[in-house]
Amino acid sequence: MHALKVTRAEDFPEWYQAVVREADLAEPSPTRGSMIIKPWGMGIWERIQGELDRRIKETGHDNYYFPLLIPLSFFAKEAEHVEGFAKEMAVVTHHRLKQIDGELKPDPDAELTEPLIIRPTSETIIGDAFSRWIVSYRDLPLKLNQWANVMRWEMRTRMFLRTAEFLWQEGHTAHVDEADAMDETMLALEIYRSFAEDFLALPVIAGEKPENERFPGAVRTYSIEAMMQDGKALQAGTSHYLGTHFAEAQNIRYQDRDGGKALAHTTSWGVSTRMIGGVIMTHGDDDGLRTPPAIAPRQVVIVPMLRGKPEDADLKAYCAALAAELNKESVFGSAVRAFVDMKDAKPADKRWDWVRRGAPLICEIGPRDAANGQVTFINRNALREGEKIKSHTLTRDEFVAQAAGLLETNQAELFAEAKTRLEGAIRSDLVTFADLERYYGTDENDAEFKGWARVHWSRPTGAALDAVGDRLKVLKLTIRNAPLAQPASFGVCIFTGAPAVEEILIARSY
């Protein structure tokens, strides 16, 4: 009897929805396509924010905040960029409401002279600021970051993975030349890779996106790709080298040493609340989420077995003291986050609430534990032995001394498990397109687990690349990226038979 009604094997999308709901991560909101992020979900995002913000600042970036609303005319300047986002922009056109025939409507007399766009991303308005702030080569590099919400009017939304409004971090930088901007692009990508692996326990493959998957307006786009438990790929972060496209569109020029005028080279990079979706689909099980300890808002949850009797006072004191001792320990560079769940509810219910949320260590302390100076706990990573819940008992001193180590072990185990799955599910023996068709098949009802394929190709461009995309689309596949780590020599292109120049990852994706 699992804590969730749906299992991953029965229906993966339903299971995902169930985890989001049952783990108290988020719920659908009355606003179309948007979600209410609940405490456990927001707590996870706050941990992601805190650590990533630290790493971003550590590498020489400062935080700024730009406005939510962007003048429409700003988008007209970069053709590819506007083409990429035009179909999903929310537009603000009025500044007043009025009762008309008993209905509250935008006041026709209060139409804005220029419509405002709710930012889908901030390149344009930040570029405008850059053009004023950058005068000399001495002003470069300019390395900015902002934490913000953005809105893209998506046709089909899914909690955390693709919502109309989402939270993210967007870095924007300007540099003297391509070499310096490319260094920055790769630095951001490496921050994401190491952050995902070290902190979220998400093994990822970093690489360059093919031409047809680039960010609108980018010269080169890089991504980190993670593998979900259904074998699909999730793009968990992106970094773009924008060349001088935005500099040209927005006149970001500087005076160089020789007194000449030159265009700045810009970059942008971001990760969003989508990462939480990746954590769910990587680490969740049929009892809910297993939250990686590094991002768990509460790492050790203590559930006192209260019985509404006078002895409860002693038990509460014991639990409070235990939490205080744990809080003095440190793990992942911060204090251990221990919490006593004093909610007036049945202990068994509280236990299952924390199991579904995925608190890494759940202590269930009864009067006998308190009397004997013991701690009885379950480890969310190894919740069951067969069908039965497995509980452990240590002395209080032992538990306090070992807690940080247990959390670190759990973090490492989650990563190792996901890494093994990732590496075991990449086929590199598919060398012809027929091999690819045979493996992925075209049967609509084929629910068998399919991982990724790592294949050689000749990097076709333009119409030839579109043709490749069409052939893959039949198999519901897309090119994810060309991993940074490439072999010394190549075979032939799986699509054209021409000599290959690169290895790429192919997968079904979110």
Next chain:
RNA sequence: CGGAGUAUAGCUCAGCCUGGUAGAGCACCACGUUCGGGACGUGGGGGUCGUAAGUUCGAAUCUUGCUACUCCGACCA
């Protein structure tokens, strides 16, 4: 935006075919019994059946429009 499905209590759903004025389980509240672990008994609160219109003496039930959500696709970071 196309295809399919769904919409009845906080949640999961029954009732609809064959129209007669609202049900179950879980959750919630009270009391009691339990108590090293998703306990049990008794009692109780809670729904204008997504929405609008039509047919009818009478609509959760039949008809039509609309809306929202889920899944698949298209689109997309």
